[in-house]
Amino acid sequence: MSDGAVNEASDEAEDNGTTNSRRYFLIQATSAVAAVGAVGAAWPFVKYWTPSAKAKAAGAPVRVDISKLAPGEMLSPIVAWRGKPIFVVYRDQASIDALTTDVSGLADPDSANPEMQPEFAVNPWRSERPEIGIYLGICTHLGCSPKHVVTDNFEESGQGGFFCPCHGSKFDLAGRVVSGVPAPDNLEVPPYRFESDTVIVIG
Numbered sequence: 170m171s172d173g174a175v176n177e178a179s180d181e182a183e184d185n186g187t188t189n190s191r192r193y194f195l196i197q198a199t200s201a202v203a204a205v206g207a208v209g210a211a212w213p214f215v216k217y218w219t220p221s222a223k224a225k226a227a228g229a230p231v232r233v234d235i236s237k238l239a240p241g242e243m244l245s246p247i248v249a250w251r252g253k254p255i256f257v258v259y260r261d262q263a264s265i266d267a268l269t270t271d272v273s274g275l276a277d278p279d280s281a282n283p284e285m286q287p288e289f290a291v292n293p294w295r296s297e298r299p300e301i302g303i304y305l306g307i308c309t310h311l312g313c314s315p316k317h318v319v320t321d322n323f324e325e326s327g328q329g330g331f332f333c334p335c336h337g338s339k340f341d342l343a344g345r346v347v348s349g350v351p352a353p354d355n356l357e358v359p360p361y362r363f364e365s366d367t368v369i370v371i372g
């Protein structure tokens with residue numbers, strides 16, 4: 170091969186090498202730009218899907234200290250979970266007994282509607298522990314907040330319960346609705362667990 174031909178071949182090889190490295194560079198650069206673009210395009214959705222700190226706080230579980238609650242009382246001030254009032258009552262033994270015997274005037278004494286309580290609360294007191302009752306303080310008729318009634322004889326047992334002043338619905342101390350009132354369901358039981366003997370985590 171002449172010197173000219175050798176030089177030509179070497180120039181061509183050099184050109185090929187340069188072209189290959191340019192191509193490699195372009196592929197890398199394009200991929201990087203595409204990746205950045207994809208992240209940029211997805212960011213609004215990621216932001217949309219990620220709940221804000223405020224939203225997280227609003228839906229977060231609530232810890233409730235019941236160490237100062239005495240038998241016969243309802244926790245005051247009333248705590249809120251997800252913006253809804255939560256009634257926490259401490260029932261004495263007479264009230265617990267009445268919940269198992271005084272059921273004739275109730276619309277759903279056995280908590281047959283599964284939407285109104287977690288499974289652990291399907292029992293006469295509609296709670297994990299018979300003495301502590303935890304209910305959403307929202308009437309199942311049109312959403313007013315019932316009042317805790319301690320010894321008013323508005324129901325047979327005289328053990329009190331909850332009375333909704335808006336249209337007169339009544340619930341016993343387990344939040345079970347009395348027959349013949351406007352409210353169609355028992356008060357809802359929120360999800361909760363006992364963190365200790367005196368601290369409950371709601372939600």
Ligand code: FES
Pocket residue numbers: 308309310311312313333334335336337338351352
């Ligand atoms: S809202 Fe309670 S009885 Fe109507």
